[in-house]
Amino acid sequence: xxVKCLSNTGAALPNTCLDPRAGISSDTVFPLxxxxxYVVYAFTIYLAHIWYFMINDDQLPWPVWAPAPLFExxxxxxxxxxxxxxxxxxxxxxxxxxxxxxxxxxxEFYERLVDGGPAEREVxxxxxxVLEP
Numbered sequence: 001x002x003v004k005c006l007s008n009t010g011a012a013l014p015n016t017c018l019d020p021r022a023g024i025s026s027d028t029v030f031p032l033x034x035x036x037x038y039v040v041y042a043f044t045i046y047l048a049h050i051w052y053f054m055i056n057d058d059q060l061p062w063p064v065w066a067p068a069p070l071f072e073x074x075x076x077x078x079x080x081x082x083x084x085x086x087x088x089x090x091x092x093x094x095x096x097x098x099x100x101x102x103x104x105x106x107x108e109f110y111e112r113l114v115d116g117g118p119a120e121r122e123v124x125x126x127x128x129x130v131l132e133p
Contacts, residue, residue: 001040001078002133003052003071008032017049017067030066031057037074039131041124042099053099062113062124079131100127 010018010028018024032038041063042053052071053063078098085104088094102123103109113120 001043001052001073002037002075003040003054003068004037004074005032005034005070006072007070008034013067013069014049017047017069019047024067030070032066032070033057038071039128039133041127041131042097042103043068044095044097046095061121062110 006012008030010024010026010030013024013026018026036057038052038054038056040052040054044051044053044065046065046067050068051065052068053065055062056064056066058064079100081100082098083101083104085097085099085107086094087097087107089107097104097107100123102120109120109123113124
């Protein structure tokens with residue numbers, strides 16, 4: 001799946017995407033380039049909208065999320081082998097995730113990836129090689 005950036009500011013988002021507690025306001029500037037295409041490594045639902053996980057312009061070694069209303073879908077096929085996960089937490093939070101199976105089956109995968117877990121980095125790198133054009 002590939003998406004193309006149409007806007008990189010919170011001002012372009014519907015009000016239902018804004019959540020100042022999460023640092024998302026109309027003043028938010030996302031590290032995205034207008035017109036650039038981004039590979040999607042996962043997607044979820046947050047604040048009643050789809051959010052894509054991608055390598056943004058900060059070029060971190062893990063994907064970060066951005067709200068779908070900032071993009072148009074350039075190539076919408078779901079990659080072969082992806083899976084669906086649904087996570088429920090003790091505090092009442094819950095969310096779906098569609099991604100490669102290692103992430104979709106394990107809600108702690110992303111946290112370990114961000115923390116530099118070698119196994120998670122290897123898995124993510126393998127999927128990058130499959131998904132990136």
